[in-house]
Amino acid sequence: MTIQAPETKVVDSHRIACDGGAGGHPRVWLQIPEDQGWVECPYCDCRYVYEDHQGES
Numbered sequence: 001m002t003i004q005a006p007e008t009k010v011v012d013s014h015r016i017a018c019d020g021g022a023g024g025h026p027r028v029w030l031q032i033p034e035d036q037g038w039v040e041c042p043y044c045d046c047r048y049v050y051e052d053h054q055g056e057s
Helices: none
Strands: 006-013 015-018 028-031 038-040 046-051
Touching: none
Parallel strands: 006 046
Antiparallel strands: 015 028, 038 046
């Protein structure tokens, strides 16, 4: 069984920052692997999908 990420955001950069929104956790910089097309934040599990890979994850 696959559990869905709590939130998914489509982004236009392979390097993004996540802070959990409203001071939810420390800001972390995440790198989206070009071959995978997405990355999940280790704190809040938000999934960031690179726009060219939208619909693949």
